[in-house]
Amino acid sequence: MHPRKRIAPYLLGSPAGLWLTLFFLVPLVTLLSLSLQTCDPLTLACRLTWHWQEFSASIADYHAQFVRSLLYAGSATAIDIVVSFPLAYWIAFRARRKSVFLLMLLLPFFVSFVIRTLLWQFILSDQGIVLGTLKAVRLLPENFHVLATGAAVVAGIAYNYLPFTVLPLFVALDRVDRRVVEAAHDLYATRAVAFVRVILPLAIPGLFAATLLTFVPAMGDFVNAAILGGTSNTMIGNIIQTQFLVFSDYPSGSALSALLMSFMLVGVLLYSRLLRSATIQEYL
Numbered sequence: 337m338h339p340r341k342r343i344a345p346y347l348l349g350s351p352a353g354l355w356l357t358l359f360f361l362v363p364l365v366t367l368l369s370l371s372l373q374t375c376d377p378l379t380l381a382c383r384l385t386w387h388w389q390e391f392s393a394s395i396a397d398y399h400a401q402f403v404r405s406l407l408y409a410g411s412a413t414a415i416d417i418v419v420s421f422p423l424a425y426w427i428a429f430r431a432r433r434k435s436v437f438l439l440m441l442l443l444p445f446f447v448s449f450v451i452r453t454l455l456w457q458f459i460l461s462d463q464g465i466v467l468g469t470l471k472a473v474r475l476l477p478e479n480f481h482v483l484a485t486g487a488a489v490v491a492g493i494a495y496n497y498l499p500f501t502v503l504p505l506f507v508a509l510d511r512v513d514r515r516v517v518e519a520a521h522d523l524y525a526t527r528a529v530a531f532v533r534v535i536l537p538l539a540i541p542g543l544f545a546a547t548l549l550t551f552v553p554a555m556g557d558f559v560n561a562a563i564l565g566g567t568s569n570t571m572i573g574n575i576i577q578t579q580f581l582v583f584s585d586y587p588s589g590s591a592l593s594a595l596l597m598s599f600m601l602v603g604v605l606l607y608s609r610l611l612r613s614a615t616i617q618e619y620l
Contacts, residue, residue, distance in 0.1 A: 367590045367593055367594060368590070368594055369384065370382065370586050370587055370589075370590035371390055371391070371587055371590035371591040371593075371594050372384060372385070372386050372387055372388065372390070372587075373385060373387070373586075373587055374387055374587065375584075375585070375586050375587055377583075377584065377585070380584060380586070382586065382587070387587065390587050390588060390591040391591050391594070391595060393588075393591075394588060394591045394592050394595060395595065398572060398575050398592065401570055401571055401572040401574070401575050402572050402595075402596075402599065404486075404569070404570070404571055404572075405555050405556075405571040405572045405573070405596075406555065406599075407486075408486065408489055408490050408493060408554070408561075408571060409493065409551050409554035409555040409557070410551065411490045411494075412490050412493035412494040412497065412550070412554050413497075413501070413547055413550045413551045413554060415490070415494040416494050416497060416498055416500075416501035416502075416546075416550050417501060417505075417543070417546065417547065417550075419494075419498070419501075420498065420501040420502040420505055420546065421505055421543075423441075423502060424502050424505035424506040424509055424542075425505075425509055425535075427506055428506055428509035428510040428512075429509065434506075434510070438503075438506070441498075441499060441502060442499055445499055449496060449559060450559060450563075452495070452496060453492055453496065453559055453560055453563045453564065454563060456488075456491070456492050456495065456563075456564060457483065457563050457564055460482045460483050460488055460491070460564070461483060462480075462481050462483070467480065467481070467482065483564060483566075484564075484565060484566030484568075484569065485565070485566070485569065486565070486569050488564040488565060489560050489561050489564050489565040489569050489571075491564075492560035492563070492564045493554045493557055493560050496557075496560065497549075497550045497553060497554055500546070500549040500550045500553070501546040501547075501549070501550045502546075503546075504542045504543075504545035504546040504549060505539065505542045505543065505546050506542075507542055508538070508539045508540075508541055508542020508543070508545075509535070509539050509542065511538075512534075512535055512538045512539070516534055516538075517530055517534055517535065520533070520534045540611060543611070544607075544608060544611055547607065548604060551600075551603075551604075552600055552604070555572075555573075555596065555600055556572070556573045556576075556596060557571065557573055558571060558573030558574045558576070558577050561573070561574050562574055572592060572596055575592060576589050576592045576593055576596070579592065
């Protein structure tokens with residue numbers, strides 16, 4: 337093989353590799369290094385002291401926020417999957433103008449993330465367009481409220497990350513060979529059986545991607561908890577933001593970020609293994 341042909345793949349992949357090195361690998365190494373350093377709160381001068389106790393202290397102090405983030409992100413992801421799968425299935429198999437419906441789905445998300453969350457705050461306020469109307473017609477008591485609760489945070493997260501769930505599911509379902517579905521019907525399979533035994537297994541990669549793209553950013557989200565939740569509904573993202581930007585405690589914020597990434601990585605690996613096992617059993 338000519339030397340140019342051998343080096344061509346590396347040359348083509350070098351821009352992406354350089355990009356990942358500069359904006360992923362270097363910040364990740366810096367983050368892990370900061371978590372093992374001790375910083376002066378006044379001068380912010382840091383030195384490497386291999387202070388591993390920062391990790392155990394972070395878990396001990398903020399384990400409630402970790403658990404709350406897991407529950408909120410998991411609930412929002414489950415809601416998005418339940419809502420998105422029928423929608424993606426209808427667009428992929430029934431809709432004639434798929435691009436129009438996808439554009440309608442994405443159009444609200446051309447607006448800023450923060451502005452959309454603030455609009456949710458307006459909608460869910462005690463005298464807002466929803467609760468105020470229901471209270472006016474005596475369907476809800478006057479002291480009923482949704483803001484500053486976990487339900488409001490989960491609703492905001494589920495809404496803001498809905499496209500991250502719909503689009504991978506739509507791509508997976510749209511790629512399903514219609515001839516395979518027709519063959520299942522020719523073998524006297526009902527619509528329900530064809531969906532469970534043919535369509536759903538073929539959509540597993542899209543389901544995995546949708547869960548990953550929704551759960552991972554939702555786990556580290558802090559905007560929805562800050563705007564829609566109260567002081568008792570903070571997520572780990574809020575703590576990390578405070579450690580970095582308010583207290584300038586870089587080792588603590590870095591340790592929390594590293595722990596969050598580790599927990600999410602372990603969860604994703606376990607989920608992928610469970611999903612792969614379920615797929616193999618389905619085919620068997």
